[in-house]
Amino acid sequence: MTGGHGPDKCIDAVGAESHATASFDAMVDKAKAALLLGTDRPHVLRTALMACRPGGIVSVPGVYGGFLDKIPFGAAMNKGLAIRTGQTHVNRYSKDLLRRIEEGEIDPSWIITHRAKLDDGPDLYKTFRDKEDGCIKVVLTA
Helix, strand or coil: CCCCCCCCCCCCCCCCECCCCCCCCHHHHHHHHHHHCCCCCCHHHHHHHHHHHCCCEEEEECCCCCCCCCHHHHHHHHHHCEEEEEECCHHHHHHHHHHHHHHHCCCCCHHCCCCEEEHHHHHHHHHHHHCCCCCCCCEEEE
């Protein structure tokens, strides 16, 4: 799609919970986590750093909690990549987003896969965490 140049910007929105299974590095990350030798699974971050074109931007709103292993920092340095990190600033954007939803400018309903009562929250969190029943976004009500 980019003629071999790579995208201008890449986003790792997954963070520590990357569960890729088809690559060697993802299998190593999983094994290290199982043996308590690693805390995070940075497969998506590695892929973003390697895929991004020189002078590009890699944004990491995904959450990481520990130490990352085998990050191709030399590739990032040689490409002159800008790396932006930090959790999403929910307080900064929620008022504007809510207004846009209320005015019909944005319709987020397509991403909601489950609706339930608040008491069902713990079970649905497990469903979401374990990637069961096509769970993407849950809306809980009282």
